[in-house]
Amino acid sequence: MGLAQQQAALARLCTDAKARMELQSDPATFAQRHSLEEAEASDLAKSVLRDTESFALSLLRKRHNEATRALSEVQSVIHRAGFSEFAEYARDNPIAVCRNPALDGCSYLSWLHQRSTTLNLSRRERDYLNYTRARITMEQTQRRCLVQWLYVPNSGVRRRSICIWLRLGHGLRFWCI
């Protein structure tokens, strides 16, 4: 097995639970899918399969910690959704090529927002998700302007406000009216 095939198989095993199950239960199909000899797939199953399981879990934990660290305003929603929700998100959303944990967190918030009925999120909590997404988008990308009408987390204001983020020269400005 050449290095390219080994790396392709490992990359799949480290990021895809179905591939790990396939290697365990049906090494012949796994071998065919990854241009390996059947004996090579069996070798891989014996030598690294168990370790890739724990590697994948530690990778997922790391991604969860890094992504959710940036989401300070919505920690209660994150805790309520739990690690299993993030695992489901991660399964459907592979890591982007240029990694930015804050943007990964932002994309996770979109996922949570789409599942707000299942997660029983209040209108206020949905707004908090939107506010955090807007803040991160403005802080982490080159977007110039964003306007939102929402409840602002930790503001003590009981009504929805107009929030405006505007990039002027080298400074990001924020108004909440």
Place this chain on the structure above:
Amino acid sequence: MKDSLPVLGVGLGYRAPHFSELFLHQRDVDFLEITADHFFDAPAEKISQLGLLHKHFTLIPHGLDLSLGSAEGIDEEYLGKFAALVEEVQPPWWSEHLAFTRAAGISIGHLTPLPFTREAVEVVTRNVAVARRSIAVPLILENITYSLRLPGAEMSEGEFLQRVTEETGCGLLLDVTNLFINSRNHGHDPRRWLDEAPLDRVVQLHYVGAHEGPDQWIDSHSEAVGPGIWELIEEVLQRVSVCGAILERDDNIPPLGDLIPELKAARDIGRKHGRWD
């Protein structure tokens, strides 16, 4: 290569929460290592913060995702962004991991080990040559922690590092904590590892505390430096001169003032062995 590089001393892996405090502690932080990926496609405020840091500190760009061990080659777009950053901050050297993070269109999102084989040496050599075409500044390669032990090893890790640094002409970024963790998790003697590694190539050190989990030691970058790692830093600095050491705390980040004693402790060990003033 090493002889032509400046001795920088002991510095810190730059993390955004420390931005303001850094200017209060300039005398305690000899240089900064910046995570290159955090500045790719960054908004103007982040770039102007980078400019301010560059005015006051020597900055060393450190990559996470160039994937120098990928058999399919490295991503030219990523390399282009890295080259632009290096051009911007004009460092004496830059660094990346001896690992792969991408294969067959999959971004793994984590440093994944290479098998200690001749083919892997050739792949890294080829990829470093490509990187050099865009970035002429000296490159140093970092040893990683690994929980996967890949089959088919043809040599020890020490010999692998020896061959890679010889073939590529790169220096070594010796992560003392990674060495400590691997030695605990895989039951080898770190001193023996040091005997085999190309210590004459070590340009820079990384260190941070490690976390002992239920089954194994974890490279969490979240703890204060413990006695086992201090002993290993002493062992390394006793054996070899280095141009710099970086404390890299990524999680559970305390105020900068709480990290200064760990910088001072490493500086004192180096001074004891005549490694920097």
